[in-house]
Amino acid sequence: MSIAEDRGADPAPIVDADEARRARARRLDQIGKWTLPALVLLVSLFLWDRVVVWNEIPHYILPGPGLVFETLIKDWAMLFDAALVTLQITLMALAVAVLGGVGLAILFTQSRWIEMSFYPYAVILQVTPIVAIAPLIFIYVDSRIAGLLLCAWLVAFFPVLSNTTLGLNSADHNLRDLFRIMGATRWQRLRYLQLPSALPYFLGGLRIAGGLSLIGAVVAEYVAGTGGIGSGLAFRILEAGYRLNIPRMFAALILIAGMGVIIFAGLSFLSHMLLRKWHESALKRER
Amino acid sequence: MMAGGSARATRKRQGTNLMPSQTPLPLGARPELLKMEGIDKTFNGDVVALKGLSLQVNEGDFISLLGPSGCGKSTALRLIAELSHPTRGRITWAGGHDTGDLGVVFQEPTLMPWATVAENVWLPFRLRGASYASVKDEVLQALRLVGLERFQTVYPRELSGGMKMRVSIARAMVTRPRLILMDEPFAALDEITRFRLNNDLLALKEKIGCTVIFVTHSVFESVFLSDRIVVMAARPGRVIRELTVDESYPRDEDFRTSSDYAAHCRSASDALHEAMGIAA
Known part of the structure; x- marks a missing residue:
């Protein structure tokens, strides 16, 4: 791709067989991208429904998709409130993960000593399952919100930290030399060279962290297990389980999955918007 | 690094304008x-x-x-x-x-892919704390000298190898090292x-x-x-x-x-x- 090349428009574009095949493949790709998953969904829902009807499975064991949908509508007010609570914890945890992850990554790249001192502990926090840590957190942290937030943060911050550290260290070595020759200060090098170099890596980590902060929030809610006002979707699932209200469990599950998809899509869109002008990952090329 | 000498002082009096300079002295007579x-x-x-x-x-x-x-x-x-x-x-x-006395061009164009052509050429000034507005004339003049003035808002990925190298040369000489x-x-x-x-x-x-x-x-x-x-x-x-x-x-x-x-x-x-x- 080069703007140096002649852009003069040919009055009668010649479309050869290869071009036509590529254009057809592109059109099919565009259609297939949406219709195929929708088709799989419809077939799965149909089979699910038939399995329930043909085997006369009671709704407290496996409700049909129709009943789940009905429950979703009927319990919408309660489930939506719960979803907002979970979403709030998730987004707050993600925000803290970004601040903590990027902040630590910057500290690590400014000083090898700090990195050597703290990186092993970041890894230990990451590899220890959150379900094992969460009960302890709720013993020592009085505030329920703070406890949930801490759990979700512990799960989510590592991908941001690890990717951003990698990105900050991946600045082109010739550009580093150039900054040195031009007498750049440490702050200028960070701002004008390392942070932009790290942006694609950071955004990759952010997309993973988005999903993980939702997982962290849900797991923490399970462990916290307190009800009443301010309870999130995970608590609603637990509660519905105790009451054998399986359709509500499914409805809450659908909301959690939907929330995860929306978070991922939102972060992917953000990534595309920030990188679309210059980064290889966001550029469309002819195949 | 030591303080500037007479040659730099002369250049500073002239400003950083990339104006045509005098013909170099014969080989044996150059300071x-x-x-x-x-x-x-x-x-x-x-x-x-x-x-x-x-x-x-x-x-x-x-x-x-x-x-x-x-x-x-x-x-x-x-x-x-x-x-x-x-x-x-x-x-x-x-x-x-001082740092302004040296320009460098590497084997690779070594441009910042996230910055436009003009922003890349602005870099040496930017690191000295100069705003784009204050050095815009110098940046555009450097781009004009390498024949890329029209491409100031373009990102490096859109340029051919030769054009990228021209940007790199413009960046090296924009401060008139x-x-x-x-x-x-x-x-x-x-x-x-x-x-x-x-x-x-x-x-x-x-x-x-x-x-x-x-x-x-x-x-x-x-x-x-x-x-x-x-x-x-x-x-x-x-x-x-x-x-x-x-x-x-x-x-x-x-x-x-x-x-x-x-x-x-x-x-x-x-x-x-x-x-x-x-x-x-």
């Missing part, structure tokens, strides 16, 4: 800019990259460092740029220098682009009146561009011969096909063979 004396550079205690390198660089020189791989050409440039320090010997600038170091800048380009950039580089040098140290593997390129060719041998890296190409500038395509050019190429080629023979 000294930089001197490398008895430079040794050893890596890891036993790899001798340079041994006893001495070189005086004068204002207005176009010096090519020519030699086989591993002869320490790039190491010499890194030492001048203070990216590393000599194991022995010293490098002194006549009248001292006294010395530009070029480390095989055209090695990765095709022959036609390379010839064109050789011509443009000479025209630019004439316009901004700087000194150039140019690392190359190519005998033809070194003869076309330089008025001094320093031939180096490897293991250990050292100077074995210095040739002068005392032909007037501007040099054009006629020079490339002249008998004088062929004779200089023959001499440089013989010296290069000698360098490789010594290394073998």
